Amino acid sequence: MADASANPYVAVSGLRVSARRPDGSDFDIVSDIDFSLARGEVLALIGESGSGKTTIALAMLGHARNGAAITGGSIRVGDVDLASLGAADLRALRGNRICYVAQSAAAAFNPARTIMDQAIEAALVHGLMSRAEAEAKAVGLFGELGLPRPESIGRKYPHQFSGGQLQRLMAAMALMSDPDLIILDEPTTALDVTTQIGVLQAFRNVVRRRGTTAIYVSHDLAVVAQMADHILVLQQGHIVEAGRAARMIEAPEQDYTRTLMAAAHPAPSVPERGPAADVPLLEVRGVTAGYGRIDAAGHPAIPVLRDVSLSLQRGQTLGVIGESGSGKSTLARAISGLLPPARGQVLLDGAPLPPGLKGRTRDDFRRVQIVFQNADVALNPAQSVRQILKRPLAFYHGLRGAAADARIAELLDLIRLPATIGDRRCTELSGGQKQRVNLARALAANPDIILCDEVTSALDTVVGAAILDLLADLRRDLGIGMIFISHDISTVRAICDDILVLYHGHAVEQGPRDTFAEALHHPYTRLLVSSVPELRIGWLPDAGSAPPLPPVDESGNAADLCPFLARCDTRVAGLCDASFPPRHRLPTGNEILCHFADEKLLPFARGNMGAA
Amino acid sequence: MSVGRFLRSLRGLSLSGRIGLGLVLFWGVVALVGPMLAPHPVGAFVDRDVFGGYSSRFPLGSDYLGRDVLSRLLSGARYTVGLGASAAIAACMVGTGLALVAALGSRWTDELLSRFMDTLLSIPSKILALVLIAAFGSSLLLLMVIAAFTYVPGNYRIARALAVNLNQTDFVVAARARGERATHIALFEILPNMIHPLLADFGLRFVFIVLLLSALSFLGLGVQPPAADLGSLVRENISGIVEGAPAILMPALAIATLTVGVNLLIDALPRAGRR
Amino acid sequence: MAASPDAPNNGGRRLALMILGRIGASFVTLILVALVVFVISSLLPGDAAQEALGQSATAEQIAALRQEMGLDRPAYERFATWAWGMVGGDAGQSLVANMPVGDIISERLPNSLLLAALTTLVAVPLALGIGIASAMNRDGRLDRALNIVTLSMVALPEFLVATLAVLVFSVQLQWLPSIALVPEEAGVAELLKALAMPVAALAVVVMAQMARMTRAAIIDQLDRPYVEMAVLKGFSARRIIITHVLPNSVGPIFNAIALSLSYLLGGAIIVETIFNYPGLASLMVNAVTSRDMPLLQACAMIFCAVYLALMLIADVAAILANPRLRNQ
Ligand SMILES: Nc1ncnc2c1ncn2[C@@H]1O[C@H](COP(=O)(O)OP(=O)(O)OP(=O)(O)O)[C@@H](O)[C@H]1O
């Protein structure tokens, strides 16, 4: 186990948490969990979803979710055993000696109360300090965690903050009582990579400076490598492997650990590019789309996509990447006709498609299929797998009866699911199985193009990697064109021929995948690529190591300027803050939206790592 | 939702749910076959005593005119359950149908329908029913139609909220992107996912309608003699309250067990999908 | 989403605009209600003239009275006249009592309001108490017991509750009068005694629904992550419910209260009948049976206006309690 000193600060042995099935029998969510931790060290719990990470994290506060209970073992923190404490004693420890930072800060803050109220509440309830002292301390912590205007943000409500800021605020709240142990449960999982890096820096900064003992829960090995002294790998409620972080990363002993590491960085599996046809399969020309009323000039009230163009050849895959809110899904909706573009055209084999659903023929519908991110809600819970697949067969191809059954069997085989699954309801399937059915429904149409919207994002890395393999095979065997939308650049790089980078609805860079390995890029692409954690210890630079952004005049009308101006480390006063950038072609062949197209774009510093 | 699944969900009922189910089944059977079991003709004056107590000839005593309470109760239950159930079914079908039209139709259809339903909703249900009864009369069919009409807006509101939510789910969006027509989406994608909450709402409407009809009968405006539902039985025997005659206690108890039973059952139905 | 500078004045103005908009929409609904009631009641068989003169009247007599009452004019004209009068605050002339509708109503309205107010005072605190206690005890013994009680209260016909109350308190125990006649210049004690039973009967009816919705609104919040977070910060169940959950469930709770209270005017028919209480609901029943159109219309308008006003208040309160809505 973690080779802490003879008398470790945190010692868990034989921990077991059990829950009851609907039929009344008991089962263990986690069992035989042993580990120990010295003061000031950080232990990471790693595993796929359902492996019991959160269950262990909550047990460290003596808590089990509704229906579950801690049924065995000891949890010693300092000199108390939590497993033997009563409710009142546990309450006195929680939020005081042991604190928790939840996975989704946006949901874990009370929406009806101010940040300051919530930050100091535990300190007041546990009688640790006076209100004035607590407020002063909170302001100090806000500043320490890199939050803007620490003196005044306490008066705001949670909905007035971004996800990254909320995560920092939650950490500040947990540090108020100078806890002996702090539990961080996937604190950056819901964040964009460019936001995550700043939050990670802030966390590591305070944990190191204060010598806090911490348990860090994550599914991402690369993130953990930056934070932890020890790593413990979980699978289905059991410990698979544990050890010092460096050893675990460099020389994992168990196969499962190696699988996890491999899945985090899928190997490219892109077939050779065929000759380009004269008329692309799909072409998007200058599409502007958004929500709300469209004015006379063709600008929607809430513009999301602005003047986006792309083209896709038969059998090829185009990756679309961008942070949340950049307009990725809107692009898929605009192509499929769910959201008629305000301006611009979508052409299929050179012929323009009607902008909305109205007017499209059944064959138009058949040729373009869309697969949604979350198979949980994309499949009708009232139908069986067979019913779900039957509908497109009957609708597009008039297949019924035995012919339809035969085709369904083929489809299930194609997505590598057993035929017996046909009669199950999709609510009874696992996440990966659901996503395969979701894909099969699109394949049932015999489409020319599949729009895949974040199809692996809700899945575990290992399960997601299998879906990526499947997609690669499908396009090789069936020659389907694909638009693959994702926020994860390593996935996109693994399976796409071309990549399009979206920022605030603008296509800031697009070009073939190979060029993304080179150094010359749009400043945003560079930031994106450099923010993806690498699986090596010491990758994460220290907070504040990046030079400040060049000064510009920030008073201009943002809509008329470069969309990336506020975060760009390459920006130049008098140019970037004065006019909208043109499209340039880089020597590598990529097209970018920037005033520059030369060495100025080379990385001279490690991206912009300022506040999230 | 298939029948099999529904039956399976009944098997997992809590104790109070089982009691509710038992009561509901009991009253359902009574409504179906009760009048055939009546020991005496419904309108016959068979007892010389009025407000007679429990006896072997009149298990539930006799009423203010010396008629057999058990026989009248068995026939009254048929009116109450039959009227209540048919009106509730009609209200839910119309309300849900209009809700689907509103949720999937144009913005104007939705706006118009919703505004109209809001208007009806803002008139107290008893007052609305009274005005309707005064205008059209109170034959059994009219009572059924009026009760249904009165509770359409309530069901519409619930069903519309459900349908609007479901209409935004990915599986409906996927169906739309597949090129499906609105009717297919309404009937095959949306409606099957509303059954569970609608079933609960149906139970509630049924209870409201039974209470409304009983109240109307109690005011003398409901089911007209010689027919009598449970509410009329309470009204006609009200003078027996002083002596605590079974003639008033039994029909009152019948209404109470019927409505409480339905409520217990709804309350115990699996929560899934009820939000 | 990013932090934007607060603009309380702006938020306040938008709130005021929203309220104005809602009031406008309420007026539209009111006009629609007037129309609906007018249409339905113009279908009533017979009219006030016939009703007033009885079966023995000759056709000429009826025609003369009709003309006097203005019933010979076409329906849309009558509606327009009435609506125009309403705008000027004149609800017209009762066709039966031959006095201004306004006078009749102003005689009955205070009675109804008194009954409603007393019932509110009793029912709302009790309902909130029951709802909160149930929720804090979710699935515990107290919760299940309260659940059965409120469920039965919802399911019992109110005439049953009222008659039982009469049976027990005035017939058996002889504590309270069975008729809620409030003598002129009654003392507070007498007043309370006379109204105790109607208030209790009405309270039973509305309380159960409010309590159940309060419980549901609170329980709806209990599975949210912020509640688990509060548990993990070491707070007691009472503190969590009162300082964390309640502020987030005021919206639905206010809505439930408003719905229940709106029942207290128009829904009180049965209680008013059983206790012979001279309120608005029984006035409206009389108006229906005597075909007194202007009176009927006016009563319907009052019930509807009260409903809309209560809903508006509940919505505004919900917005004020929710910082996100408040600032947007
Ligand atoms: N109270 C409970 N009752 C029954 N099963 C439970 C309960 N809590 C957790 N489980 C099950 O135990 C397993 C582990 O859950 P846990 O939340 O710890 O996983 P996790 O590794 O944190 O997953 P994720 O990454 O999705 O958050 C899951 O299969 C889950 O369904």
Ligand code: SF4
């Ligand atoms: S135009 Fe200027 S601000 Fe925009 S990306 Fe290029 S260098 Fe940066």
Ligand SMILES: [Mg+2]
């Ligand atoms: Mg988890």
